[in-house]
Amino acid sequence: MRLRTRRRLTRGAAYAIFVAVLLVVAVAADWGRLADSFLRPDVAAGMFPGVVTTALLNTIIYTILAFAFGLIAGLALALARLSPVAPYRWFATAYIEVFRGLPALLVLFLVGYGIPLAFPDREIPGGLYGSVTLGLGATAAAYTAETLRAGIQAVPRGQSEAARSLGMSAPRSMVFIVLPQALRIVLPPLTNEFVSLTKDTSLVYVLGVTAGTIELTKYAGDALNQEVNATPLVVAGLLYLVITLPLSQLVRALERRTSRGR
Amino acid sequence: MSTVRIRDLHKSFGDHEVLRGIDLDVAAGEVVCLVGPSGSGKSTLLRCVNALESATSGTIQVDDVELTDPDTDLDAARRRIGMVFQQFNLFPHLTVLGNITVAQRRVLRRSRSAAEKEAGSQLARVGLAERSRAYPAQLSGGQQQRVAIARALAMHPGLMLFDEPTSALDPELVGDVLAVMRKLADEGMTMIVVTHEMSFARDVATRVVFMDDGRVVETGPPAEVLTNPQHDRTRTFLQRILHPGA
Numbered sequence A: 001m002r003l004r005t006r007r008r009l010t011r012g013a014a015y016a017i018f019v020a021v022l023l024v025v026a027v028a029a030d031w032g033r034l035a036d037s038f039l040r041p042d043v044a045a046g047m048f049p050g051v052v053t054t055a056l057l058n059t060i061i062y063t064i065l066a067f068a069f070g071l072i073a074g075l076a077l078a079l080a081r082l083s084p085v086a087p088y089r090w091f092a093t094a095y096i097e098v099f100r101g102l103p104a105l106l107v108l109f110l111v112g113y114g115i116p117l118a119f120p121d122r123e124i125p126g127g128l129y130g131s132v133t134l135g136l137g138a139t140a141a142a143y144t145a146e147t148l149r150a151g152i153q154a155v156p157r158g159q160s161e162a163a164r165s166l167g168m169s170a171p172r173s174m175v176f177i178v179l180p181q182a183l184r185i186v187l188p189p190l191t192n193e194f195v196s197l198t199k200d201t202s203l204v205y206v207l208g209v210t211a212g213t214i215e216l217t218k219y220a221g222d223a224l225n226q227e228v229n230a231t232p233l234v235v236a237g238l239l240y241l242v243i244t245l246p247l248s249q250l251v252r253a254l255e256r257r258t259s260r261g262r
Numbered sequence B: 001m002s003t004v005r006i007r008d009l010h011k012s013f014g015d016h017e018v019l020r021g022i023d024l025d026v027a028a029g030e031v032v033c034l035v036g037p038s039g040s041g042k043s044t045l046l047r048c049v050n051a052l053e054s055a056t057s058g059t060i061q062v063d064d065v066e067l068t069d070p071d072t073d074l075d076a077a078r079r080r081i082g083m084v085f086q087q088f089n090l091f092p093h094l095t096v097l098g099n100i101t102v103a104q105r106r107v108l109r110r111s112r113s114a115a116e117k118e119a120g121s122q123l124a125r126v127g128l129a130e131r132s133r134a135y136p137a138q139l140s141g142g143q144q145q146r147v148a149i150a151r152a153l154a155m156h157p158g159l160m161l162f163d164e165p166t167s168a169l170d171p172e173l174v175g176d177v178l179a180v181m182r183k184l185a186d187e188g189m190t191m192i193v194v195t196h197e198m199s200f201a202r203d204v205a206t207r208v209v210f211m212d213d214g215r216v217v218e219t220g221p222p223a224e225v226l227t228n229p230q231h232d233r234t235r236t237f238l239q240r241i242l243h244p245g246a
Ligand SMILES: Nc1ncnc2c1ncn2[C@@H]1O[C@H](COP(=O)(O)OP(=O)(O)O)[C@@H](O)[C@H]1O
Pocket: B013, B016, B018, B036, B037, B038, B039, B040, B041, B042, B043, B044, B045
């Protein structure tokens, strides 16, 4: 009985503190000024439709390009990491360790400015889109490779043994038996990587974007300077959430499905 | 049907010598039951015959193909050798039909319709014709193991290897699987079966091979080895298997 009373008191105190803090903030805040800084309807309205048709669209394009590159290069790295050929393993391990240890921004600078300096008479195909694919994809590949490797190793050995016992070669057994199961296992972490990449596209502006290649964060930053008002940041933030929140929900649904088996 | 010829087979994992000189011949259409205590090397021997493990020394010949020759195309050799595992090892992402057609299509390059037709007749053979659209997880253990047998048979092997095919099954499901194996034996398939099912060994085996500690201790017709064993170790093992807890 005493324990239960104490528990109730603790719970009550927690609620009381929460409400008190809310009250203090509500009373102390200058609501008019806040709304004026963050929620001005005319400023928000002025951003449309460009913020969607150009900025949001580019954010999505950059994410998909970098993710696709990361997935393909990551798969190659994961297979190299598990290869019986030692130099492949060394290369993959070194790549993964290096690129997971570097800030994405630094890698983006390296690709955007370092490569053009090193190869002055060559160009990265696709212009800015190509540089972003490589610059963000190079980092994504390292993370994706580790995720895929873990997925491949999570498929029981008996699966590839059964495939081999039917006369399937090692590559066929990987493609038709092991990888489909591995991909299913890593769908939640891969989706999480997609969400991180979406946010990392906010770094793209350092490569110098034009009106046609601008993405959400830079778009909002420019509008912020122009209007001397923070409403554009709120609009951009909401648009990021339009992409990332459904994906996070999807991850949860996938994880629930996996934990139920099959 | 295939013949098997094993000579002075040794297999070590690191310092641990698991097979210590195995000689074994299996004639076409023979059913050899491998028995012996856990850890005696039965699975390892079976896996060597399918080249899932490579021999440390010695030779294994299936028909005229020498598995221990480094120039042998092992993928091609395995097509003609079916293997059934204790844990079934069905592919969980594929339907029953997918399980039975994937190797036919990707290895033998059969058309989808030819592969499905073959799958249908193998499923009928193991008594599961109507479950072709199910996923493995929707089947009982006994049904899964019969699908695994059908999957192996669809490649038209000349030799079937069974590694304790009924050990993971609930007792009431063992009979269906053994019945399928019995039928296969009657049809003349060459089989090597690791099993603790002594009634199966007695009724179906042409020969029983008793292994202990990486060696063949005793071999002969089931009536001799099972009822009148010559070696103490065989006697002790059979005592334990036939009268557990005694
Ligand atoms: N991949 C492996 N690596 C190391 N030791 C192994 C491996 N496979 C089997 N062994 C060892 O070989 C011995 C024989 O195993 P196994 O062939 O599975 O026996 P059985 O099937 O008769 O129970 C055991 O001691 C086991 O621990």
